[in-house]
Amino acid sequence: MIFWTISTAMLLLCLFLPVKKTKQPSIEPFLISSLIKVEPKLLTYFNNKFQATVAGQLIMEIKQNKLTRELTNYDVIIIEDLNMDYNTQFSLHWQVEGINYSQILNHSTQSITPIDFKTTDSENINNLQLVLKPYFELNTQPAIPRTVSFSSIYFDHSNNQNIWNSHKSQWFAFNPVEINSINGYSSTDSLPLEGLILRLMLWLVINIFLYFFIKINGTHLIFSFAVAWLITTLPFISNFLKQHQQIVTAYPNDHEYINAVDKYLYQVAKTIKAELNHLSAQSNTPNKYVILGTNQFEYLRLFYHLTELNVGMSARFSSVNDAKQQKLIYILSNQYRAACNNPRAEIWAENQFSVLSEHPEYCLVEAL
Amino acid sequence: MIILTGFFYSLYFMILGFAARASYHLLNRTELLIEKKTDFSAHALFLGIFLHVLIFNMYQFIGLSNIMALYFTMFAVVLASVTIFFLAKKIGFHTVSIKPTSTNIIALVFIAVCSSIIFWNGIQLPEMAWDSWMVWIGKANQWANHGVATPVYPFDEWLNKPNSIYNESAHYPDALPLLYLLPKLLGWNSYGTLLTFHLIVFAMMTLLLVSRLERKGAPWYLQLILVIVIYTTPLLNNHLMITGYADIWMAMFIVIIMLTLIDYHEKGDNGVGITLLCYLAMLPMLKLEGWVWLLLFMIAHILVSLANNPHRFKLLGIFIGFIFILWILGGLHLNFPFGNIIINSEKIEFLHLINAKISFSNITSEVLIGFFRQNNWSILWLGLPFLLVSFVANKQDKASQVAHVFFILALACFFFLFYFTQASQWAKDLTAINRVVLQLVPCYIFLLFKMLIRLNNIEIKKAQTQ
Secondary structure: OHHHHHHHHHHHHHHHOOOOOOOOOOOOOEEOHHHEEOOHHHEEEEOOEEEEEEOOOEEEEEOHHHOOOOHHHOOEEEEEOOEOOOOEEEEEEEEEOOEEEEEEOOOOOOEEEEOOOOOOOHHHEEEEEEEEEEOOOOOOOOOOOEEEEEOEEEEEOHHHOOHHHHHHHHHOOOOOOOHHHHOOOOOOOOOOOHHHHHHHHHHHHHHHHHHHHHHOOHHHHHHHHHHHHHHHHHHHHHHHHHHHHHHHHHOOOOOOOOOHHHHHHHHHHHHHHHHHHHHHHHOOOOEEEEEEOOOOHHHHHHHHHOOOOOEEEEOOOHHHHHOOOOEEEEEEEHHHOHHHHOHHHOOOOOOOEEEEEEOOOEEEEEEO | OHHHHHHHHHHHHHHHHHHHHHHHHHHHOOOEEEOOHHHHHHHHHHHHHHHHHHHHHHHHHHOOOHHHHHHHHHHHHHHHHHHHHHHHHHOOEEEOOOOOOHHHHHHHHHHHHHHHHHHHHHOOOOOOOHHHHHHHHHHHHHHHHHOOOOOEEOHHHHHHOOOOEEOOOOOOOOHHHHHHHHHHHOOOOHHHHHHHHHHHHHHHHHHHHHHHHHHOOOOHHHHHHHHHHHHHOHHHHHHHHOOOOOHHHHHHHHHHHHHHHHHHHHHOOHHHHHHHHHHHHHHHHHOOOHHHHHHHHHHHHHHHHHHOOOOHHHHHHHHHHHHHHHHHHOOEEEEEOOEEEEEOOOEEEEOOOEEEEOOOOOOHHHHHHHHHHOOOOOOHHHHHHHHHHHHHHOOOOHHHHHHHHHHHHHHHHHHHHHHHOOOHHHHHOOOHHHHHHHHHHHHHHHHHHHHHOOOOOHHHHHHHHO
C-alpha cells in the first residue's frame, strides 16, 4: 500500500512536471490564421472553420508586414480543430539570414508543436509560410484534392498551455508509415515519445529504489513495469490505428505499387519489355540489358519491374567493352535519357552507342 | 485464401522438421516423446526452414529447373509424410497429455489477436522495404523468372558470364530468397503468403519463449506481460508489419538458438544437439553478420567451459600472457591460403568473413537516439544495467551462463562495430544501428524476463506452480 501510494504520486509527478518553466512576462497568443495570403479559392472560411484544398502542395504565406509582434517570444505553434487526412503533412517554414528552416506540425486535433526560430532577433525571420503537402513517398494517388480544415492557427508561449494538452498533442501525434520506418520508428526530426519514455524510465528507477528500500514483493515491481509499458503502448496503438487509415487512403484500389512514381515506372517497364522482347525475337544471340542508373529509387524500381528479362544495372557505360559474345542493350532513362538526343553533350556517351529507339520516357541504345 | 496459403506453407515446413525428428528416432530406434505439442511444432517449423534451404541449395548445386524443383519438393513432402507414418507404425511416438492452463489459452488468444492486427495493416502495404524488394524478395523474383539454379553475380562478373543473372547484392546469402521462392513457383500470392508465414513463425517463437519462462517458474502475469512486450515493442512490430527484411529472421533464430542451447545443457540429448547445430548453421545462411553471431556463440561456449575448468586461473594467465605478447609484437598476422587472420591497431581481418579498418567515430548520440529517444524499444533498454548486474550477482547454471556471455559479447561486438569500424556510417544515418539491435532484442527480452523471475517472492510462486 505504501509502495503504490508513493509510486502513484511519483508517476503523476514524473508525467506532469514541466521540464522547463521559464520566467516569461505574460504574453498574448498571436493569431496568424487571419494573416494568411493565398489564392481565395484554395482557402475558404465557412462555419467558423478554414477549409484548405490541397492538390499537390499548398503554400500559405503569412503577410510579413502584419507580423508586428516579437516572434521570438513565442515557443509553440497551435492549430485548433485540425482535421486532416493521414497522407497530408502540415509544416511551418521560415528563413533566417538566408537559411531555410522548417518544422513539421503535430498531426492531432489540437496540434501544439514546440518551435525554435533559431534566432533571438525577430526581424531576422522572413518568408514565414505554412505548407500543406501530401506524402509522396507512400501514396499511389498524391494528386487527388484533399480538404484540410482548422479553426485557427496561432503562436503562443508554452507557459500558457495546459501541460496535459501539450503532452497529448505530442504523444498522440500521428507518425506515418514511411519507407524508412523499418529502420527506426520515427525520424530524428520528430521524436514525439522521447519525453514520455524518459519520464517513465525515471519513474521506474524510483520504483526500483523503493523496491530495495521498502523490501516489497517483486510482483509490485513487475506490475509497475507493466503500467509503464502500457502507458507507452497507448500512443503506439493509437498510432497503429491511424497508420491503418493512412495505408487505406494511400492505396485505395491496389497495393501493387509503392507510390505514384513506382506506378509510372511499371508502365514504362511494360513498354520496355514489349519492345525488348520484339528485338530479342529478331536476334539469334541472347541479349543482356543494362539500365544505366545509380542507386536511386527510379532506377532500382525500373530494374525491379524488368527482372523478367536478363537485366543488370550500372552507373557507368564503360564496362560494355568487357562483353564480346553477347549483344548489350542499354536502357537510358531519367537523367541519362538526354544523351540519346545529343550524345556529344555527354563525355561518356560520345561514339559509345547507336540508338535503337527513342521514346519520351526512355531510349534504347546498343553499345558499340 | 492468402491466410490459408500462409498456413499451408508453415505446415510444409513443420512436416519437413517433424520428419527429420522422426528419422533421427527411426535410426536410433527410440520412441519420439512429444512433451508439449506447441514446443514440438515450433521446433519442427524452425528445423523445417533449415531443411528447406538445404534442399533448395541442393537443387541449385545440381542445376534443377524450376519445374523439376517443384516436383522434387513435392516428392520431399511425400517422403517426409511417409517417414512420419513409418515412425508412428514401427516405433510409435508418445505424446504427453498436458491440459492447457488458462494462461496458455489467454496467451494464445493474445498472440492470435496481435498477429491478426499486424496482418490487417501489413496486407494493405506493398513490398516497400528497400532491401527486401532489391535483395531478398528481389532474388526470389529473379529465380522465379530465370530458374533457381541460375547463378547470380554482381555487374562486372555478370557481363562476362553467360547464363547468369545480375543482382547488386549477389554475395548476400541465399536462405531468405529461397524461403520466398516456393510460393512464387506455386503461383500463390507470395507477399500475403509470406506475411502470414512469418507471423506464424514469430508466433511459434513467442510460444516457445512463454513455455521456457513457464518452465523457469514465471507466474502467469509475467508470461502474459512477455507476450504483450514482444508484440508491442515498436520496431519489432514494425518489422512484422513491413515484411521482407532479414533482421527479424536473424532475431528469431538467435533466440531459438539460445533456448535450444539451454535445453541442450539441461537435457544433454544428442537430438537436441543436432537441432542446435542446424539452427547455428542457419545464421550465416541468413545474413553475412550471421558469421559473427555464430562465432560469438562458439566463443561464449568456450569461455564458459574454460570458466568452469579447475585450471581456469592458469588459463587466464596464459591468455593475458598471449595478449601481452601480441601487444609487444604489434598484433597478430597469420597468412593462410584460405584467408588471413590479422588483428592489430589498424585493422581486423578474419579469413574472408571480417575485414574492417579500425578508426574511432563517436556515435554516442546516435546510440542514445536509437535506444531511448526514438520509440523503437519503448522503455526496454532501461533493464540493461540491471541485467548485467544480475548476471554477476546471481549464481547461474552453465546454460544461462552461455546465454548471458553470448549476449554480453554480442553487445560488446555491436558497440565495437559501430564505434571503431566504417559501419559507423550506418549508425549516423540511423539505419543498421537499429536493425542490428533488433536482431538481439527477443533474446534480450527473454533474459530480462528470466531476471524478473528472481525478484522477491516470485520464486515462491515458482514452487507453487511446480
